[in-house]
Amino acid sequence: MQLLNAPGTRDCLPDEAIARKRILDTIKATFERYGYSPLETPAIERFDVLSSKYAGGDEILKETFRVHDQGQRELGLRYDLTVPFARVVGMNPQLKMPFKRYQVDKVWRDGPISKARYREFWQADVDIVGCAAMTADAELLMLAVDVFTKLGLVPVIRVNNRKILEGLAQLEGLEDKKDAVIIALDKLDKLKREDVLEELAGITGKDKAESILGRFTVQGTNEQILDALPQDNELLQQGISELREVLAYCAGADNNDKQSIINTQSTKDKHLANNKHLANPIVIDTTLARGLSYYTGTIFEIILPGSEVKSSVGGGGRYDKMIQDFLGGNQQFPAVGISFGVDRIYDAMGGADKKTTAKAYIIHFKNPQAGFDLAKQLRAAMINTDLDLVGRGPSKCLQYAQSQGIPFVLFLGEEELAQKKVRIKDMTSGTEDTVGVADAIARIIGSQD
Amino acid sequence: MQLLNAPGTRDCLPDEAIARKRILDTIKATFERYGYSPLETPAIERFDVLSSKYAGGDEILKETFRVHDQGQRELGLRYDLTVPFARVVGMNPQLKMPFKRYQVDKVWRDGPISKARYREFWQADVDIVGCAAMTADAELLMLAVDVFTKLGLVPVIRVNNRKILEGLAQLEGLEDKKDAVIIALDKLDKLKREDVLEELAGITGKDKAESILGRFTVQGTNEQILDALPQDNELLQQGISELREVLAYCAGADNNDKQSIINTQSTKDKHLANNKHLANPIVIDTTLARGLSYYTGTIFEIILPGSEVKSSVGGGGRYDKMIQDFLGGNQQFPAVGISFGVDRIYDAMGGADKKTTAKAYIIHFKNPQAGFDLAKQLRAAMINTDLDLVGRGPSKCLQYAQSQGIPFVLFLGEEELAQKKVRIKDMTSGTEDTVGVADAIARIIGSQD
Numbered sequence: 060m061q062l063l064n065a066p067g068t069r070d071c072l073p074d075e076a077i078a079r080k081r082i083l084d085t086i087k088a089t090f091e092r093y094g095y096s097p098l099e100t101p102a103i104e105r106f107d108v109l110s111s112k113y114a115g116g117d118e119i120l121k122e123t124f125r126v127h128d129q130g131q132r133e134l135g136l137r138y139d140l141t142v143p144f145a146r147v148v149g150m151n152p153q154l155k156m157p158f159k160r161y162q163v164d165k166v167w168r169d170g171p172i173s174k175a176r177y178r179e180f181w182q183a184d185v186d187i188v189g190c191a192a193m194t195a196d197a198e199l200l201m202l203a204v205d206v207f208t209k210l211g212l213v214p215v216i217r218v219n220n221r222k223i224l225e226g227l228a229q230l231e232g233l234e235d236k237k238d239a240v241i242i243a244l245d246k247l248d249k250l251k252r253e254d255v256l257e258e259l260a261g262i263t264g265k266d267k268a269e270s271i272l273g274r275f276t277v278q279g280t281n282e283q284i285l286d287a288l289p290q291d292n293e294l295l296q297q298g299i300s301e302l303r304e305v306l307a308y309c310a311g312a313d314n315n316d317k318q319s320i321i322n323t324q325s326t327k328d329k330h331l332a333n334n335k336h337l338a339n340p341i342v343i344d345t346t347l348a349r350g351l352s353y354y355t356g357t358i359f360e361i362i363l364p365g366s367e368v369k370s371s372v373g374g375g376g377r378y379d380k381m382i383q384d385f386l387g388g389n390q391q392f393p394a395v396g397i398s399f400g401v402d403r404i405y406d407a408m409g410g411a412d413k414k415t416t417a418k419a420y421i422i423h424f425k426n427p428q429a430g431f432d433l434a435k436q437l438r439a440a441m442i443n444t445d446l447d448l449v450g451r452g453p454s455k456c457l458q459y460a461q462s463q464g465i466p467f468v469l470f471l472g473e474e475e476l477a478q479k480k481v482r483i484k485d486m487t488s489g490t491e492d493t494v495g496v497a498d499a500i501a502r503i504i505g506s507q508d
Numbered sequence: 509m510q511l512l513n514a515p516g517t518r519d520c521l522p523d524e525a526i527a528r529k530r531i532l533d534t535i536k537a538t539f540e541r542y543g544y545s546p547l548e549t550p551a552i553e554r555f556d557v558l559s560s561k562y563a564g565g566d567e568i569l570k571e572t573f574r575v576h577d578q579g580q581r582e583l584g585l586r587y588d589l590t591v592p593f594a595r596v597v598g599m600n601p602q603l604k605m606p607f608k609r610y611q612v613d614k615v616w617r618d619g620p621i622s623k624a625r626y627r628e629f630w631q632a633d634v635d636i637v638g639c640a641a642m643t644a645d646a647e648l649l650m651l652a653v654d655v656f657t658k659l660g661l662v663p664v665i666r667v668n669n670r671k672i673l674e675g676l677a678q679l680e681g682l683e684d685k686k687d688a689v690i691i692a693l694d695k696l697d698k699l700k701r702e703d704v705l706e707e708l709a710g711i712t713g714k715d716k717a718e719s720i721l722g723r724f725t726v727q728g729t730n731e732q733i734l735d736a737l738p739q740d741n742e743l744l745q746q747g748i749s750e751l752r753e754v755l756a757y758c759a760g761a762d763n764n765d766k767q768s769i770i771n772t773q774s775t776k777d778k779h780l781a782n783n784k785h786l787a788n789p790i791v792i793d794t795t796l797a798r799g800l801s802y803y804t805g806t807i808f809e810i811i812l813p814g815s816e817v818k819s820s821v822g823g824g825g826r827y828d829k830m831i832q833d834f835l836g837g838n839q840q841f842p843a844v845g846i847s848f849g850v851d852r853i854y855d856a857m858g859g860a861d862k863k864t865t866a867k868a869y870i871i872h873f874k875n876p877q878a879g880f881d882l883a884k885q886l887r888a889a890m891i892n893t894d895l896d897l898v899g900r901g902p903s904k905c906l907q908y909a910q911s912q913g914i915p916f917v918l919f920l921g922e923e924e925l926a927q928k929k930v931r932i933k934d935m936t937s938g939t940e941d942t943v944g945v946a947d948a949i950a951r952i953i954g955s956q957d
Contacts, residue, residue, distance in 0.1 A: 060560040062598045065552045065583050070596050073545030080546055092887050094866040094894025096522035097529055101628045103514045111509040124575050128618045134514050147519050149511045155911050157897055169577045179550045194876045194897040308880055417543040427643045431757055438541050445543025448606055448643040462604050
């Protein structure tokens with residue numbers, strides 16, 4: 060036997076697992092704060108569900124891990140949380156609509172491995188099904204801002220609407236080439252304007268390419284961008300009106316007059332991160348396309364301009380047809396959702412934490428009974444507490460506590476026991492004090508660490 | 509495509525997922541309270557790790573889900589959390605000992621399916637590696653009592669020591685038949701005494717069977733049971749001394765004189781559940797064997813005598829050789845751990861919860877902006893809040909809130925808006941009141957629900 064992980068998978072030792080758990084707990088608590096409920100689905104799905112025409116598509120299917128049971132059934136590991144969500148909606152007609160659910164769980168993709176790409180990774184998805192109104196889109200954007208704010212990060216959310224993209228393509232008489240145009244525009248994010256222009260020109264001819272790029276790269280406030288868009292067909296009118304409605308809800312009743320002054324093209328600038336009082340973190344970006352996926356209306360992508368993490372840390376949009384297509388039948392299932400990129404958020408948060416959440420470590424000079432009794436008092440006071448179980452000498456114990464980053468060490472020698480006191484050492488400042496147990500507890504609870 | 513789960517797997521809709529999350533959160537928080545840190549390992553492992561001689565054994569290997577990646581590597585889904593733990597210990601020599609870790613995660617076994625047996629299920633494992641002292645065993649028992657107490661359940665923990673079982677077998681001259689004897693004794697739990705006697709007689713002859721059963725089924729307090737055991741060989745002496753030490757730590761310095769008065773044979777009686785001040789929930793049961801697994805010292809099994817759930821809700825013990833055998837080499841890895849049966853605990857807790865954790869639902873009479881503004885205030889006050897996103901009439905909204913079991917509904921009509929107030933309806937009592945937002949918030953936070 061070789062001691063190895065399966066290719067593309069890895070362990071998270073406590074310092075990573077603690078940091079990740081803190082992120083996931085914050086995300087889940089915020090989802091519930093907005094009235095979303097947890098849903099659990101199995102890791103293993105029937106392969107015919109995963110490979111359904113309206114599920115993830117061919118690319119993703121190639122990367123699906125195949126599983127067989129003893130009955131030689133064709134099974135697979137889920138590659139996302141959306142297909143299981145659609146299956147659950149179809150199998151549970153008793154669910155009351157709108158159904159607001161979240162799922163924070165692992166997914167598997169048997170794709171190429173890189174430093175930033177694993178075959179087993181977390182997704183944190185939050186979706187509403189059964190609500191066609193823009194209130195749902197707006198609520199999810201507010202929720203996303205709240206998630207990042209609670210994590211101490213400063214997000215910018217680029218929003219657009221698929222109907223605007225399709226309306227503009229229609230306006231240019233490019234309906235038959237709209238997918239290629241959208242793919243080209245989607246690259247404005249990464250390529251130079253000239254390069255995108257060249258790619259577009261190859262599809263539409265040079266003149267049209269200039270005209271399209273001009274229409275798509277209007278700069279200014281959200282209001283200025285919306286005002287500059289043509290309204291010459293129904294798709295454009297709908298898309299603009301939907302975006303206006305979403306933005307108005309997000310701004311809030313008191314803030315409708317304070318229009319964002321953020322320039323779309325500068326959303327990735329570092330200085331934004333320093334502005335904790337960002338008037339409006341939600342900015343229209345008419346070049347945002349989010350690939351050729353199943354979106355039908357609002358689309359959005361979350362970035363952290365002040366962070367080392369340059370790629371998006373979340374995204375999503377409205378997909379009013381996908382669940383109906385997946386399930387077949389006549390019932391409509393308008394839906395909108397966001398997926399948060401847990402691993403990138405982890406990187407943006409600075410990675411690993413301490414090796415333990417323990418706040419106190421008890422050194423009892425080979426009197427474990429006294430150690431257990433003190434630990435019991437600390438634990439009853441909600442303090443995560445570790446103690447010497449091995450029976451080591453005090454300096455080895457101190458080294459251990461130090462290596463784990465535990466902020467307080469409590470010494471329980473004969474003298475302290477006789478006085479019913481403890482000697483408390485603050486491992487950050489190095490100061491020591493002999494105090495009563497209640498005082499020690501108060502000091503640990505009162506510390507910032 | 510058929511809309512079906514893979515055989516032996518199931519979804520947890522919100523009412524189940526909320527109840528399960530509450531249990532898992534309590535378990536994890538208690539693990540951390542005792543200084544254990546989270547470890548995450550991948551669901552997918554190399555098959556040669558899972559099938560190593562000292563891993564789960566042949567039975568479990570037959571039930572291992574096989575997975576293949578595009579490189580046709582032999583992989584599998586983990587069937588427990590102990591083998592991955594041993595692998596992590598072997599791959600990370602930098603880990604400081606003792607290493608106290610927990611892992612709460614899913615495992616997969618492709619076995620027969622029944623109502624209570626799924627192919628994908630939760631395990632909650634907590635282990636210490638690198639500590640041979642009985643302090644570790646004692647800490648885990650205290651932790652287990654604390655977990656169940658925090659969940660509002662009243663546990664009884666049956667403890668024994670493998671050395672006592674082996675010492676008694678040695679004493680009877682049955683070392684070569686000790687596995688068969690242990691398997692027979694293990695059935696005292698489920699079979700009648702006469703039936704176990706018959707099975708034993710088939711192995712050892714009738715006289716010896718009587719003698720063994722007599723030695724193993726001593727009744728009385730923990731102290732009486734220990735006193736009645738023979739001390740004729742080293743194994744017996746060690747086992748008894750280890751048990752005494754563990755029990756003394758668990759009783760606490762103040763409680764060493766208060767010996768438990770629980771009769772081993774009555775540990776499953778209902779009346780125990782009514783005794784919330786159980787002097788000592790830890791009772792010696794010399795018939796406890798825990799199968800033929802890798803245990804070397806202390807063994808224990810947790811039951812809930814007052815619950816409908818009759819099988820054990822957790823168990824574990826000391827396994828001082830398994831990790832060394834698994835890894836090979838000369839380094840010793842004494843270890844002790846507990847695995848909690850999450851699904852049985854879920855059943856014992858009474859199953860499903862409400863369909864949402866939302867405490868408030870806002871009905872805004874088609875004024876979503878006002879609804880969002882009120883929701884923002886409630887959410888800032890840490891109240892999980894849902895609101896009408898669809899734009900329905902008030903009676904449909906009320907039905908929805910009722911169906912979800914949300915305890916408070918806030919009406920935000922024109923009159924209330926003009927007065928800067930809300931009408932709050934307590935869905936349990938049915939009473940309604942028009943109050944300021946701060947009062948509504950205080951009432952919701954102050955409610956027991």
